[in-house]
Amino acid sequence: MGSPTPSTYLFTSSPGWRIPTSSQTFIQPSKFSFENPLYLKITETPLLKSTNHYLLRSPRPATRGTLNDEGQSTITSTTPLVVQEEVELLNKEVEESVKVLKNAAKTRKVAAEEILAALSVIEKAKLDPSQFLETLGGSKSPGNTWMLIFTAEKRLERGKYFPITAVQRFDAAAKRIENGVYLGSLGCLTFEGRISWNTRILAFIFECIWIKFGPFKPFEINFGGKDDREPSNKDPFFIWFYIDEEIAVARGKSGGTAFWVRCKRIAGYSFLSMF
Template structure:
């Protein structure tokens, strides 16, 4: 998976084989760091593709905060921020606000009004299969993500 993240040249079929092996592992590490989305799978893990733009996920384990963002260089960005819970390899999250930035203009923040609820597995979540200092492999509700 490290080669997948570094080169983006591993054929998707080989990534799938590696993912199936990784999915069988038992891990219980903390997700607390920053990961860039590299590869996604759809459906029953039979199709996948390299993610075409810069997308980053940040986790602050002390504050139980999550931030997911898509970054388009100087053109702008779109980020979602909220809180998360972590239990049995499942990271559940609720986004509380969204920020958008276009060009040189300051960010516009919109409150999503999710301040009172605690995230559980009934909300969007990731199941983590492998995490180390360079690579994280997790499955979202409908896709699998590989990041570095």
């Protein structure tokens, strides 16, 4: 069986990211039991704990050497004050935008227009991504788990809260990804695959799918063929704009933007956001 096309994967198109066909994949159920309920515990993290870590820094002042009237050398700064003021203003705008998203994750009552404006500010800020991967996927397996909160169309023209429980787990150490859609007692659809990371781009390839209906045991469908190549920008990918210990913001290959809230699995199928 041939490899699935990127456009059919969950969370990679907008609006309404689609569920893969039977020839595609999602989570790594071998890492946990399907027979025991899954719960996520709220992570005790102060609001904006990690926000400042990723903010832009004021540029280092440029210097220029000159001679005074007595022939002595002096050094003066040539960095325009306006540049520093612009950086400080952008940092403040990013902080306020992060607050908006965290409030939206907590209450699901923030207007879509406010969320779209906050996402726009964060995308344009081009924050330092050097610690994004470790924050997203942890330093050791099984990595970190994130619940999808809000999805926006291309160019951030419209968006909405995601209506069902959709959870992703990123494992930076093992370079693995799990995606899942959970429908309570009705069952779940989970996919498993591998990832690669380049600066701020996380590409992924799904390898198998697990399906569970009601109380019955899950069954696995492996994708045809063996493909051990490294995921690349020819595959589905996310471009990450912001990640701290509480929320993450990224754009998919098709141009849709979304944000997630961090959650922690305990056992079973139920998930609880950190708020």
